[in-house]
Amino acid sequence: MNVPATASAPVFLDCDTGVDDSLALAYLVSSPAVRLVGVGTVSGNTSSEQAARNSLDLLALLGAAEVPVAIGARDHLAKAYDGGVPHIHGQNGVGGVDLPPSPHEPVEVSAARLLIEMSHEHTGDLHIVAIGPLTNLALALREDPTLPSRIRAVTIMGGAARAPGNITAVAEANIGNDPEAAAAVVEAGWDLTIVPLDVTMENVLHEEDRLALLASDVPAARALGEILDHYFDFYLPTYGTRSSALHDPLAAAVAAGGVTPTVAPRVPVVVDTTDGPGRGQTVVDLRGQRLGAVDHPGVRTRVVLATDRQLGPHLLEVITAPTRRAVPVEG
């Protein structure tokens, strides 16, 4: 069931950086299991432009300034960008923290185009990790319907199966911000792993973890500790303590094999694109799973409902490791 079969597998990250996106980015750069080969940005937590700026600055801080970053869609397929969620992710998307500016700029091509280019460069090997609204992936599928044939696997943070949504009763933000794009991604027929709120809400970073980040020798880890400060306030009413859900980094860790899904049936998933109360819901068919996880024949989408361990300690270990480990250990 583990998606990453080779050490240092090439990963393309699509993100709306974003506090928890920052953790995911740091994890993917720092994990020895994967090699981040490109980043596309989309509006969600913040604008796609700001997300690109944040991603570039973080990459520089992580010693990975050479990773290309492409600005993706500002607007979603069916609605314009609405200004993001500054009360959660801060005015600049990274908790209001002024990161040291990277001298690098985004590449000239769109995020969808960069993804297509990378799919040719790493044909059959590329793993897409998408942790924002899925607009760029939908645009790439529209531009090149042969894209899935060159992709090894796709892992997304998004949706809710049994858990409540976070922007409506049933819609999670990444899916709910662009249900039409999510529907296109779910229908594309590739090997898709959905990491929904059901598991991301159960993986929590605590204040002691944040203090450990702040005390790290690794500059990027210290910056993440600062970035999380504002985010921890937002989650206080949810968890009863200053802490945060680990939405995006859990998808990154599942993709990289750092956390292994233990309950993740391959089942029919339909995204609700109506204008009814279910708009943006990932309708996951979990009937017939009482006696154990059962895959539906021919279905390539799996929905992660449980994992082998808590992400927190592993995430801290990877992010605070003293040397950057994104460089392949062997040719």
Add this chain to the structure above:
Amino acid sequence: MNVPATASAPVFLDCDTGVDDSLALAYLVSSPAVRLVGVGTVSGNTSSEQAARNSLDLLALLGAAEVPVAIGARDHLAKAYDGGVPHIHGQNGVGGVDLPPSPHEPVEVSAARLLIEMSHEHTGDLHIVAIGPLTNLALALREDPTLPSRIRAVTIMGGAARAPGNITAVAEANIGNDPEAAAAVVEAGWDLTIVPLDVTMENVLHEEDRLALLASDVPAARALGEILDHYFDFYLPTYGTRSSALHDPLAAAVAAGGVTPTVAPRVPVVVDTTDGPGRGQTVVDLRGQRLGAVDHPGVRTRVVLATDRQLGPHLLEVITAPTRRAVPVEG
């Protein structure tokens, strides 16, 4: 939180009898806490006509032949009756068992009309227990919008909050068979308790329970043991043993106070009436409930997510009690 405040509270049952409806009917007749004052039938498990026949025969067997039974809607608000589910409830709705025919016939009025009449006869006291599609209740609300002002409380078996649906990924049969009617009932503003699949699937009757029914001195209990035989086959793949969920009797027991909800927040509920993948879903807003059940101010609908005990033993005890206890013990 307990709805029944008085001993022997008057109850109107709306049902599509049905195997588990039969258990609910027997429970309501036998429980000393309530007094069954009328029955309306609706198509669902079987046709409304057949459901009336089954209800009359069961009432006679239970020594309650005087309870009026009214045939309600054959068709649902937006679609015609589709023939029911004989593979679950048998060709006649009661597992193919030939019950001793009651000499009584249904009353001349419709189920909606009988309900309205009973609401006048028991103004302020009547508790509606609805365990089929909600067509009759919607028709009654349409015929008399003042109905809720005379109703003490409404308890329905229907919907799914976190649990999967049973006719689609998210729709439960009672709601999914007539979403427009369910929407009208949810919007009517009365004190509404929803008993969804989340709890009914967790209350199970086992083969040893069925054998206990068959061995009872009470004729109705023995008949129920026979009626359940076919139903137990249907649930074999679900539970891995011959057994059955206790959908309808759980709603009856919650209404009668025999089982007490322990987690039942009053939260916004919207029925999905679109033609999308969520059609027939009870969209229950369970956000913000991590630290304990939180009622939303002004909301009168509660959704039962946990109860104080398993229904099975209590149900058996009530149904197999040697004397009929539906007659009020005091004036």
